Amino acid sequence: xxxxxxxxxxxxxxxxxxxxxxxxxxxxxxxxxxxxxxxxxxxxxxxxxxxxxxxxxxxxxxxxxxxxxxxxxxxxxxxxxxxxxxxxxxxxxxxxxxxxxxxxxxxxxxxxxxxxxxxxxxxxxxxxxxxxxxxxxxxxxxxxxxxxxxxxxxxxxxxxxxxxxxxxxxxxxxxxxxxxxxxxxxxxxxxxxxxxxxxxxxxxxxxxxxxxxxxxxxxxxxxxxxxxxxxxxxxxxxxxxxxxxxxxxxxxxxxxxx
Numbered sequence: 001x002x003x004x005x006x007x008x009x010x011x012x013x014x015x016x017x018x019x020x021x022x023x024x025x026x027x028x029x030x031x032x033x034x035x036x037x038x039x040x041x042x043x044x045x046x047x048x049x050x051x052x053x054x055x056x057x058x059x060x061x062x063x064x065x066x067x068x069x070x071x072x073x074x075x076x077x078x079x080x081x082x083x084x085x086x087x088x089x090x091x092x093x094x095x096x097x098x099x100x101x102x103x104x105x106x107x108x109x110x111x112x113x114x115x116x117x118x119x120x121x122x123x124x125x126x127x128x129x130x131x132x133x134x135x136x137x138x139x140x141x142x143x144x145x146x147x148x149x150x151x152x153x154x155x156x157x158x159x160x161x162x163x164x165x166x167x168x169x170x171x172x173x174x175x176x177x178x179x180x181x182x183x184x185x186x187x188x189x190x191x192x193x194x195x196x197x198x199x200x201x202x203x204x205x206x207x208x209x210x211x212x213x214x215x216x217x218x219x220x221x222x223x224x225x226x227x228x229x230x231x232x233x234x235x236x237x238x239x240x241x242x243x244x245x246x247x248x249x250x251x252x253x254x255x256x257x258x
Contacts, residue, residue: 001030008089021059021085024120028061037224038065042166045188045254046071050165053157055103055178056192058120060086062168063096071095074161078102078112078149079122097161101150103171105180108151113143121172128173131196137249138196153181166190170252176203185212187257193241194250201241201253205234208255215258220244220251231256 001009009029012018038061046052048070054062057077063086066073072095077083083100090096102110102124113129114122118141123129132138154167163186169175170192179191189208193201208214215231218240227240237253 001032005029005089008091012085012088018081018085020116020119021081023118024059024082025085027120028059029064034222034224035061035065035068038062039068041219041224041226042066042071043069045190045256046166051162053154053161053164053167055154055167055169056171057086057098058082058170060089062170063090066166067093067095071165073097074099074157074164076101076103076152076157079114079119080147082119099152099157101152102174103154103157103169103178103181104151104174105153105177106151107153107156109148110151111146112149114145114147115141115143116145117142123172123174124177125171125173128194128197131173131194135196136246154178155181155183158184168252173197173200176200176207179204179207182207182211185214185257188255190252190254192250192252195244195246195248198241202238204253205238209234212257214255217254217256218251219254220248223251226254 042065046069050071052066052071052073054073054075057075059082063073063075074097076099078101086098110124112124129143132141165187167186167189169178175191191204216237217226217228217231219226
């Protein structure tokens with residue numbers, strides 16, 4: 001961590017208005033082994049000078065990894081407090097573009113379900129909130145308020161910013177809706193999955209297969225460690241996700257074109 005980043009994080013942590021962000025800042029910043037694993041993985045997916053889309057940036061730790069890999073970043077984050085954190089951390093970096101919007105199947109507006117105590121699981125998906133209710137490992141999660149936010153699409157982002165080399169999608173059960181707003185195959189992508197909503201993962205796999213010939217990999221949790229060591233078919237990935245125990249909880253599926 002650079003002294004400049006440490007100073008910015010200290011100011012953010014000291015701001016009473018950002019008290020809800022403290023857990024996220026502690027989890028996602030300051031873990032050097034985690035950062036190193038993330039950088040090692042992303043360096044194989046996006047090259048220096050490339051373009052990455054970070055859909056669902058939260059507090060921007062993936063932005064940091066993409067930048068350490070030398071990539072330019074377009075970051076989408078609809079939560080006002082999270083967007084404020086990103087603006088502060090990446091102030092002055094002209095290679096980071098923040099878009100304060102959600103991403104979905106069509107432009108417009110949507111309702112965001114806010115989890116004030118754990119903003120990392122704020123979601124645009126009512127089905128995600130329902131799936132978490134009573135599920136093991138999700139005890140105590142409460143989505144206590146709602147806000148309306150603007151929506152853009154991947155197609156619109158590509159038209160404005162260019163074709164990305166890599167797209168990371170982490171939007172708490174809204175991943176398939178994000179992919180519904182994409183009409184072309186992209187070189188490399190990832191989407192988060194959860195074991196409380198495996199059907200969303202299957203929908204994402206199906207959508208990507210419609211767009212192009214992809215191979216798939218998977219990393220559980222925040223390990224940043226790929227499971228197979230090779231790119232597998234859509235059907236093999238779907239079966240792997242189906243066989244995971246509930247306790248696996250979540251992870252990221254990676255898709256590489258061709």
